[in-house]
Amino acid sequence: DGGITQSPKYLFRKEGQNVTLSCEQNLNHDAMYWYRQDPGQGLRLIYYSQIVNDFQKGDIAEGYSVSREKKESFPLTVTSAQKNPTAFYLCASSIDVAGGAYEQYFGPGTRLTVT
């Protein structure tokens, strides 16, 4: 059963703690992405990775870090430097369907609450 999994679904942390969100895909997609969504807002790109051992900052990378040691996995760490970490975090992966047009699919998301 192919897809993208994210765990946990809900996560609660105290301010000042780092927290790592998991994202795994078995779709054999090369590219993976992390987005953040705040209530009533669209999605904003945090980091993305085109290939293993390579990743680039998105529009709002400050306070976040990622790694891409395996094709299937792209974990996101929310550090204590992130000023407003409470949000819905979405992981996605994509495949090139038409010479540069990438279809992007999302995991179920992790809802992080920091108090």
Next chain:
Amino acid sequence: QKEVEQNSGPLSVPEGAIASLNCTYSDRGSQSFFWYRQYSGKSPELIMFIYSNGDKEDGRFTAQLNKASQYVSLLIRDSQPSDSATYLCAVSFGGTSYGKLTFGQGTILTVHP
């Protein structure tokens, strides 16, 4: 700053009507355009993508792209209450963007019986 704009709505239509959702984008170099549906509390799911001018139909959904006017729209025919959701427009700017998407803020659609 590349921007994608959508009317936030809410857009309310009666069951069986056509719902029309619009999206404009700022960068003329944009290459691929996507429509996602997002139910409350859930992740976005891909409905359609389009990259050529004109119309693309898939069941009750039609995506329309006009690159000269820099807008893309989604028509939903025979709207059903189950179509009530937030619809997100997303744009890929091609080149070395590696499929990065820039999203609009979403349009809330309500289909009432």
